Amino acid sequence: MMTACSETSDYSPEQMINNALDEKESESYVAEATSTIRENEDVVEAMKMKEWHSKDGKIRVEIENQNEEEKAISVNDGEKITTYEVEQNQAIVVDDEEILEFNQPSPKEQVDLILDMVRDTHQIEGKGEEEIAGRSAYHLVATPKKDDVLLGKQEIWIDKENWIVLKIVSSTGNQKTEIVYNNIDFDTSIPDEKFTLDLPDDVDIVNSDDLLKTEEVTLEEAKEGIGKPFLYFPEEDGVAISAIEMDELKGKLNRTEINIDYKKEDAPFLTLSVFESPEDTDEDLLLPDEEKVTIRNQDGTYTDSNDFRALFWQEDGLNYSLVIIDPSLTLEELQALTETMDTVK
Numbered sequence: 166m167m168t169a170c171s172e173t174s175d176y177s178p179e180q181m182i183n184n185a186l187d188e189k190e191s192e193s194y195v196a197e198a199t200s201t202i203r204e205n206e207d208v209v210e211a212m213k214m215k216e217w218h219s220k221d222g223k224i225r226v227e228i229e230n231q232n233e234e235e236k237a238i239s240v241n242d243g244e245k246i247t248t249y250e251v252e253q254n255q256a257i258v259v260d261d262e263e264i265l266e267f268n269q270p271s272p273k274e275q276v277d278l279i280l281d282m283v284r285d286t287h288q289i290e291g292k293g294e295e296e297i298a299g300r301s302a303y304h305l306v307a308t309p310k311k312d313d314v315l316l317g318k319q320e321i322w323i324d325k326e327n328w329i330v331l332k333i334v335s336s337t338g339n340q341k342t343e344i345v346y347n348n349i350d351f352d353t354s355i356p357d358e359k360f361t362l363d364l365p366d367d368v369d370i371v372n373s374d375d376l377l378k379t380e381e382v383t384l385e386e387a388k389e390g391i392g393k394p395f396l397y398f399p400e401e402d403g404v405a406i407s408a409i410e411m412d413e414l415k416g417k418l419n420r421t422e423i424n425i426d427y428k429k430e431d432a433p434f435l436t437l438s439v440f441e442s443p444e445d446t447d448e449d450l451l452l453p454d455e456e457k458v459t460i461r462n463q464d465g466t467y468t469d470s471n472d473f474r475a476l477f478w479q480e481d482g483l484n485y486s487l488v489i490i491d492p493s494l495t496l497e498e499l500q501a502l503t504e505t506m507d508t509v510k
Contacts, residue, residue: 192327193220196349203341223360240362247362255369256362279333283307283319297322297331298346327351338455382411387423388509395439395483396506397425404429433490435499442484458496461503467496476503 195217202210211231218224224241239248245260283289287307295304302322309317322332332345364370388394390411398404408426422440426433458467458476465478474489476499489499 192351193353193355194218194329194349194351195353195355196346198344198346200342200344203343205339206341217355217359219355219360225359238362240360242360247364249362249364249368253369254365254367255371256364257371260372279316279319279335280321282316286310286316287319294325295322297324298349300331300349301325302331379410379412382409382423384409384509387411387425390421391423391439391441391483392421393482394508394510395423396480396485397437397439397509398427398502398505399507401505404434407433429491435490435494436488438484438486438488440484442479442482458500460500461506469496476500 196215198214198216200210200212200214201208213229213231215227216224217226221243222241223243224239226239227236228239229236234252236251237248238251239246245258247256247258249256287309289305289307292304292306295302302324305321305323307319307321317335317337319336320332320334321330323329324331329349331349333343335342382390384397387409390413400406405428406425407428408424410424410426412422412424414420414422420440420443422438425437425439427437428434455466455468458465460476460478461480463478463480465476468475468477476485476487476489476496478485487499487503494502
């Protein structure tokens with residue numbers, strides 16, 4: 166399943182992945198990187214990043230966009246993660262032990278997840294060795310074996326000495342994301358004060374637990390939460406509502422979202438989600454497993470990947486999504502079912 170590496174490498178692609186996943190980050194390092202997102206080869210977002218990583222797992226990350234108009238500083242001091250959005254003068258604090266370790270993965274941890282995800286779904290081959298940030302790196306290319314996979318083509322450059330990923334290029338649909346270290350300094354001394362964050366006196370401090378407030382509501386309360394009538398499936402032909410929840414999302418999303426769970430003959434059927442359409446949407450971006458479809462005479466998309474199936478569309482200023490739970494429900498049946506939707510009175 167794995168293609169052999171070039172003769173310049175003593176490791177097969179599988180061995181390199183195993184080493185990258187198993188290697189522990191025991192060295193301190195300071196790194197500078199850039200992240201670029203392109204759609205149809207046009208740059209839509211570019212950011213500069215700087216990271217300080219201590220031997221005991223403390224992390225500081227500073228991110229700034231290409232115009233230096235937006236800046237965020239995130240510090241993990243081992244007990245909590247504080248992320249300060251400079252322009253908004255807002256700090257979000259995460260202190261829940263169960264989610265602390267997952268909330269701010271390092272670049273290596275993020276790539277470890279990708280490596281683990283592509284091992285079975287992609288054909289992986291070695292492309293020899295290259296120099297990234299002045300360091301020798303193995304070059305791996307992971308190409309999807311099938312079209313309907315979540316992750317598209319991945320190119321990964323892994324440091325030969327300590328197995329940290331120095332560069333990754335990820336292609337998904339018409340979007341390409343590149344993250345590359347420009348400079349990286351290992352086994353450097355980092356002062357303890359680097360992992361503290363001095364916030365302004367007037368900063369708005371928000372605990373992560375307050376970013377999402379969920380409550381069970383009635384249809385009438387859901388309509389009031391959205392601020393206007395919306396479409397839903399009436400309870401008929403064996404379809405019944407099992408739960409209605411209203412999520413008050415804070416932070417950048419800052420919206421009210423309604424989620425209605427349906428059952429049919431006492432078995433989970435589908436979930437309908439509704440929220441007000443944001444002003445800025447990218448309607449041209451499609452994932453590899455998405456296709457354009459017509460829903461209620463509206464342009465929409467249908468996703469079918471790894472047992473996840475969903476419909477998305479916009480109508481009258483609202484975003485709708487349907488996550489299909491019943492495996493026997495076909496796309497054509499679902500499209501017909503949407504024609505029976507009624508407006509919450």
